Amino acid sequence: MKIGVADTTFARVDMGAIAIDEIKKHASVKIKRYVVPGVKDLPVAAKKLIEEHGCDIVLSLGMPGAQVIDKTCAHEASQGHIIAQLMTNTHIIEVFVYEDEAEDEKQLVWLAEQRTREHAQNAVKLLLYPKKLEAEAGTGQRQGFEDVGAVKL
Numbered sequence: 001m002k003i004g005v006a007d008t009t010f011a012r013v014d015m016g017a018i019a020i021d022e023i024k025k026h027a028s029v030k031i032k033r034y035v036v037p038g039v040k041d042l043p044v045a046a047k048k049l050i051e052e053h054g055c056d057i058v059l060s061l062g063m064p065g066a067q068v069i070d071k072t073c074a075h076e077a078s079q080g081h082i083i084a085q086l087m088t089n090t091h092i093i094e095v096f097v098y099e100d101e102a103e104d105e106k107q108l109v110w111l112a113e114q115r116t117r118e119h120a121q122n123a124v125k126l127l128l129y130p131k132k133l134e135a136e137a138g139t140g141q142r143q144g145f146e147d148v149g150a151v152k153l
């Protein structure tokens with residue numbers, strides 16, 4: 001089994017290194033990293049990780065900035081991710097941390113690390129332990145900020 005990790009130089013936190021550290025804690029799998037300049041370059045990196053490097057799942061990590069143009073770029077990248085997933089029939093877990101989600105730089109670092117680690121765990125579960133995800137269905141999981149929990153009447 002091989003997990004691909006695509007990440008960007010635009011990000012202000014080394015999300016790729018964090019993802020690799022977390023994957024190694026939970027699975028003995030091969031890992032291939034592919035760094036690109038920005039989020040719009042991620043979909044083809046993810047597709048190449050799948051088709052040329054034999055990855056069974058990809059974590060695609062990016063940090064959109066706070067400007068409107070950055071959010072447009074992020075939306076375009078998301079659409080690229082969906083197309084790449086459908087073209088390859090393979091999961092690409094998009095992990096985007098928007099700069100303006102955080103109140104300050106300290107929280108941005110915390111959020112990027114937390115969301116990346118939790119989605120790295122999700123990727124391992126999707127690939128190797130799908131029953132673990134099934135057990136979490138409908139439980140209001142969130143990656144980064146606190147889980148919101150299930151709604152019960």
Ligand SMILES: Cc1nc2c(=O)[nH]c(=O)nc-2n(C[C@H](O)[C@H](O)[C@H](O)CO)c1C
Nearest residue numbers: 010037038039040063064065069070073
């Ligand atoms: C405006 C802009 N904003 C972002 C961003 O918020 N986050 C990011 O990772 N990359 C951004 N980029 C760069 C593009 O994603 C891409 O790297 C370039 O257009 C080169 O293909 C651009 C051009």
